[in-house]
Structure formats: structure tokens, C-alpha cells
Amino acid sequence: MPGHDRPFRRMFEPMLVSSFRGGYGLHALRADALAGLTVAIVALPLAMALAIASGTTPEKGLHTAIIAGFLISALGGSKVQIGGPTAAFIPVVFVVIQNHGYGGLILCTLLAGLMLIVAGLLRLGTLMKYMPQPVITGFTAGIAVSIFSSQVRDALGLQLDEVPVGFFERWSAYGQQLATTQPTAVALTVLGLGVIIGLRRWRPRWPGFLVALLACTAACLVFALPADTIGTRFGDIPSGLPAFDVPQIPFERTLELLPSAFTIAFLAGVESLLSAVVADGMTGGRHRSNGELVAQGVANVGSALFGGLPATGAIARTATNVRAGGRTPVAGILHAAFLLLFMLVLAPLMRYVPLAALAAVLLVVAWNMSEAEHFRTTLSAPWGDRLVLLLTFLLTVFVDLTVAIQAGIVLAAFVFMHRMAGAVEIRAGDDETMDDPAGDGPEPSDDQRARLPEGVEAYRIGGPLFFGAANRLDHLLDQFAEPPRVLILRMGRVPVIDASGVHALKKLAERCHRKGIVLVIAALQEQPNRVIADMQLQRQAGHIRFASSFERAIRLAESIIAPAASH
Structure with missing residues (x-):
């Protein structure tokens, strides 16, 4: 039994423990501290923008990045993974809050966390690798379109109290309120986009999102521009520590909310493992997929108990961490600590950030997430892959993310069976080319x-x-x-x-x-x-x-x- 227990424990041992066991000195701490600070500067505007786009308040995003970000790094199976709220959750979180209130979202996040823990303990992490690429590309591009459509109100300054859930209803409401467009909001959105795009071209190492928020906020204050801000819509951001704060949870709706919880768990699992694979490619390391799923589950439970949002590994922030020199989970832990420090010190100033600037940030996020070039390339794939891609994409945009994923996987399975049936070839038994269809030669000796x-x-x-x-x-x-x-x-x-x-x-x-x-x-x-x-x-x-x-x-x-x- 001891011999069997050791590989099992190794599978779930946090990379933080492995990193310390291998030796951790002052040089590594300096590198991780610089990387953690860099990622925190990138995550600060993103956390607030993602929370607002999800239909909740900006501090919820900050609390999620702090609590979940700490737990994912401390317990996870990847050395450089950075966790927190991500754009992939926006459509499902927005719908859950609209239909079931914030208590319904907390229940969904708790259930999703438990699902991820069970999936990791059952060693289902390897199954995530079997996700067809057209399904991933389709729902990712569909989410990008949903994020874009959710930001039109703030980008144009439309006088619209609530943004409808449905895609067609949303754009119908935009059309009816188009006359209320505010030139100030449009100018701030253009300024934010210009700063982000310009810095990516000429100063790629600068934190474009944060500089854009600072530039738009400074323009509003210096020129006294009439624009909606975080303060005018949400009031002051609390400057205290995240508190154990669970609203009334509708446990009687557990069965009704299970599909949404499954979608959150699925997205968290897929995105975190995709991020870990990207990190492996950049660092040459190997992550522990099942241990990573358990950490993601614990992080989502922790985020829910502190009134936060769903969380997962963030590909862009993880890549930023690697490029900034982060090599151990200490960088992710320090990223959460720096975010907490920023919130405690800068919370009174965040009320002046214009919502149009946050909309500009999310418009860029949506474009990056769309992977337009990869989407276009997949349209050149065999007809079955194209069909899976388009079905998943259209269902994500027009119907529901849960339905899109289920339909995409089922269709991909049928396409695969069709291909395998076509790959069967029957030839005469004396045909010597049967074992060497492309002149590839004999087995390597x-x-x-x-x-x-x-x-x-x-x-x-x-x-x-x-x-x-x-x-x-x-x-x-x-x-x-x-x-x-x-x-x-x-x-x-x-x-x-x-x-x-x-x-x-x-x-x-x-x-x-x-x-x-x-x-x-x-x-x-x-x-x-x-x-x-x-x-x-x-x-x-x-x-x-x-x-x-x-x-x-x-x-x-x-x-x-x-x-x-x-x-």
C-alpha cells in the first residue's frame, strides 16, 4: 500500500511544496516578486472590468482575484499558473445573476467547485485533453462576441438601465436607445482603445490596460467631463479585507442550477488546463492536471464563501507571469498579495474610473479571445470540423453556452465515427503496400x-x-x-x-x-x-x-x- 500511496500523493502535491523542496533562495524570491507585481498591475483593471461585465460590482472581481488567485497558486499543479476571474465566465454568470440573483451564482460556484474537486480526485483531468479543438475555438469565439455585445452600452454611453440577456433582445434595446449616445463616452472609449493598441505596438512591456484607465480617468478629472464612472453607478469600492459574506442561497433551486454549475466547472477545468499547457510550453515544465483541478475546485469554493465570482487559470495573465520572470507559485501568491494592497490603498480613487474606459479594456479582451485568425484557419479544415465550429459558435452566441458545448461534443463524436468508417480500407491480402501506404519504410530498428x-x-x-x-x-x-x-x-x-x-x-x-x-x-x-x-x-x-x-x-x-x- 505505501508504494501505491506515494504516486497518488505525488499526483496531488501542490507545486509550491515541490518548489520549496527543490530549494528556494533570495534570487528566486526577487524574480517571483517582480513577476507578481507585474501580473497584479495587469489584473487590477481586468478584475473590475470582468465583474462589471458579469452584472455585479467591481469589488467582487477584486475579491475573486485575491482569494481564488492565492488558493490556485498555493495548491495548484502548475508552477506558474495565475488564477482569477476570466472573460469566459461572463455570459453564464450574467445569465445566472439575472435569473436567480447573486445567491444563485454563489450556489452555482459552490457546486462547480465541488465538481472540480471530485473530477480531480477521480483523475479525470486527462479527459479534458480530449476536447475537440473546433469546439474550444467555437465557444471561445462565441464568448468573445457575447462580451463585445455586452459592452456596447458603456462604450457608447447609452441611457439603458438594464442590459437584456438575449442576444437579439440586447441589440434591439441598443437600437432603440441609439439616440441617447453620449459623445463623451465614445471619446473615452476611443482614447482607451488608442492607448491600449498604441502601447502594444510601441511599448509592449507597459501595462496597457492600467495606463488606459489612468489616461481616461485623468481626462475626466482635468476636463471635468460628464461621464458615468464606477462611483456614479456602484458607489465607493470597499477598502477593507475580503470578508466571509454569503448571501441567501436558494438551495431549493439546486437541480435547476446544476446545468449552469456544470458549465462553470467545465469552463474552469478546460481553461485552467489549457493555460497550464501553454505555461508548460513556455517554461519546459509539466503540470499535474488532476492536482490542478482539485486546486481550482478549492479556489471556487473559497471564492464563493467570500462572496466572489467563479475563477480559473487565466491564460494571458499566466503568460505575463512567465514573461516577467515568474518561475514558482510564489509569484502567483504575491500577485494576490499585491492586489490586496492595491485595493486597500487605491479603493477611494477607483470611484473616478469611467465605465467607458473599462468597456475599452473588455473590447480588447474580446478581440484577443476571439482568435479571429485561428477561427478563419479552422474554417479551412475538413467539412466536419467546420460544422462543429459553426454549430458551437452560433449556439454560444444565440442560445446558451451549455447547449453549445453539449451539441458541439456530440456532433464531433458523430463526425469522428464517420471519418473512422471512411478510413477503413480493404485490399487484397497479397498487396505488399498495405503495411506501407506512403512509402514510409519499415518499423524503426x-x-x-x-x-x-x-x-x-x-x-x-x-x-x-x-x-x-x-x-x-x-x-x-x-x-x-x-x-x-x-x-x-x-x-x-x-x-x-x-x-x-x-x-x-x-x-x-x-x-x-x-x-x-x-x-x-x-x-x-x-x-x-x-x-x-x-x-x-x-x-x-x-x-x-x-x-x-x-x-x-x-x-x-x-x-x-x-x-x-x-x-
Whole structure:
């Protein structure tokens, strides 16, 4: 039993404990403190903007970033994950608050947290990897459209007391109130957008969101502009510590709220693990998916008990943490501490922030979240992936996120079964090409590996590269003690590839590029070759090289190695 318990405990051991066990000194603390401060500056305006867009008050977003952000970093399975409220929750949170009040949201968040804890303990974290990429792209783009449509009132300064829930009802209300547009609000929105976009182009290291809020607030105060602010709509932001504050919870509506709770848990699980995978690619580490799910569950329970919002790992803030030098969970813990300090010190001044500036922040968030280029590329995927993408996207925008995810997964399963049926091929038993459909040669042997040039490695993929198997490529590079100069990926026995498979190849190519490895894809069959060409994989990741056979891949690898060897 002890031997079995140890791997189990290791699976759920917080990365904070592992980091301290490996040694933690003053140099690491300085790096984590700087990264934590950087992320806190980015998270401060986002937390308030996301809370307001969700239909609640700005301090709820700050409390969530502080409580959940601390717990996710302290207990999580990723060394650099930054947690807090994210844009993905806005549509579902807004609907729950409108229909069931804030107490209903607290119940949903509690239930979602418990679901995540159970999912982690049951080791379901690995199942999240089987999510089809078109479903993720579809509901992410749909959420982006929903966020954009929710910000029109504040961006234009429309005199509208409540923003309707439904997409068509919302835009109908906007059209009826279009005459009440305030030029001041439009000017502040344009100023905020201009500052954010300008800084991203000319000063990418500056905290664009915070500078935009400061610029718009200064313009309002200096020129005494008549604009709606946090203070005029919500009053003062409390400057005290987050308090244990649970409103009246409608437990009798538990069954009614279960679908929304499941959606929150699903989004939290998927986004946190996607963020952890992105962080692994940037740092070369490996996260513990099941431990991360348990931490996300505890964080959501904690956020709910302090009257906060749902939380998950935030991809953009996690990437900011890595780029700023964060390498251990201490950076995420300090990010929560700095946010608490900002709230205690700056709360009286936050009342002057114009809502149009927060709308500008969320318009940029919506654009980033839409991944318009990736959406367009997926529209070049096989027809089944396009259908899954469009169905998920349209249902997310016009119907409901829960329905969209369920319908997208079911349709993806049917598309997969159709593809597998088409991949079955019956040939005469004496056809010698059956085992080698693309001239990929025999199975790698020790002799064959021995004739590979020094610094070259080769791996073969066999079988369909679809959404259920694409994640197998995630940790391919982790097998090398020393990275090779060239990695040959033999795909002669891959009869079918889908959008998730192409996305996995793109991520592998990006990781190879960061490690200085040239990726060569060899011996593509007709369908994978066509799909990769249609989805313009080579244009997206131009450092990929292609060879028509394994032999030609070896000659290409020799030509790549030769210049370096001559020096």
C-alpha cells in the first residue's frame, strides 16, 4: 500500500511544496516578486472590468482575484499558473445573476467547485485533453462576441438601465436607445482603445490596460467631463479585507442550477488546463492536471464563501507571469498579495474610473479571445470540423453556452465515427503496400536508428491523428535529455487528421522552434497532406519542413546539420 500511496500523493502535491523542496533562495524570491507585481498591475483593471461585465460590482472581481488567485497558486499543479476571474465566465454568470440573483451564482460556484474537486480526485483531468479543438475555438469565439455585445452600452454611453440577456433582445434595446449616445463616452472609449493598441505596438512591456484607465480617468478629472464612472453607478469600492459574506442561497433551486454549475466547472477545468499547457510550453515544465483541478475546485469554493465570482487559470495573465520572470507559485501568491494592497490603498480613487474606459479594456479582451485568425484557419479544415465550429459558435452566441458545448461534443463524436468508417480500407491480402501506404519504410530498428545522423531523432505516428489522440504529442519533447537538432515525425501511417491534430502539430512546431529544433514531417498521406495545406500549417509555423519520404527526410536533416558541423 505505501508504494501505491506515494504516486497518488505525488499526483496531488501542490507545486509550491515541490518548489520549496527543490530549494528556494533570495534570487528566486526577487524574480517571483517582480513577476507578481507585474501580473497584479495587469489584473487590477481586468478584475473590475470582468465583474462589471458579469452584472455585479467591481469589488467582487477584486475579491475573486485575491482569494481564488492565492488558493490556485498555493495548491495548484502548475508552477506558474495565475488564477482569477476570466472573460469566459461572463455570459453564464450574467445569465445566472439575472435569473436567480447573486445567491444563485454563489450556489452555482459552490457546486462547480465541488465538481472540480471530485473530477480531480477521480483523475479525470486527462479527459479534458480530449476536447475537440473546433469546439474550444467555437465557444471561445462565441464568448468573445457575447462580451463585445455586452459592452456596447458603456462604450457608447447609452441611457439603458438594464442590459437584456438575449442576444437579439440586447441589440434591439441598443437600437432603440441609439439616440441617447453620449459623445463623451465614445471619446473615452476611443482614447482607451488608442492607448491600449498604441502601447502594444510601441511599448509592449507597459501595462496597457492600467495606463488606459489612468489616461481616461485623468481626462475626466482635468476636463471635468460628464461621464458615468464606477462611483456614479456602484458607489465607493470597499477598502477593507475580503470578508466571509454569503448571501441567501436558494438551495431549493439546486437541480435547476446544476446545468449552469456544470458549465462553470467545465469552463474552469478546460481553461485552467489549457493555460497550464501553454505555461508548460513556455517554461519546459509539466503540470499535474488532476492536482490542478482539485486546486481550482478549492479556489471556487473559497471564492464563493467570500462572496466572489467563479475563477480559473487565466491564460494571458499566466503568460505575463512567465514573461516577467515568474518561475514558482510564489509569484502567483504575491500577485494576490499585491492586489490586496492595491485595493486597500487605491479603493477611494477607483470611484473616478469611467465605465467607458473599462468597456475599452473588455473590447480588447474580446478581440484577443476571439482568435479571429485561428477561427478563419479552422474554417479551412475538413467539412466536419467546420460544422462543429459553426454549430458551437452560433449556439454560444444565440442560445446558451451549455447547449453549445453539449451539441458541439456530440456532433464531433458523430463526425469522428464517420471519418473512422471512411478510413477503413480493404485490399487484397497479397498487396505488399498495405503495411506501407506512403512509402514510409519499415518499423524503426536499432540499425535504422544507428544510421540517423548525430543530432537527429525520428518518431513514427500510427493511426488517425484526431481530437482524442492529438494530445499525445504534447510531451514528445520531454523524452529527450538533450534536445536533438532535427526531429523527424514519420506520418506515413496516419490515414486521417482533423483540426485538433493540425493544432497539435502547430503547438509541437512552436515548442521545437523555441528549443532550436527543426521539425521535419515526412511521408504524408493524401488526406493529411490536403488538410495541412488547406489549414496553412506551414504559413502559421514556417519553421516546419516537409519531406515526401523518410529517406528524403534523412537527407534533409543531413543538409540542416551539415552547415553547423562545418563550423
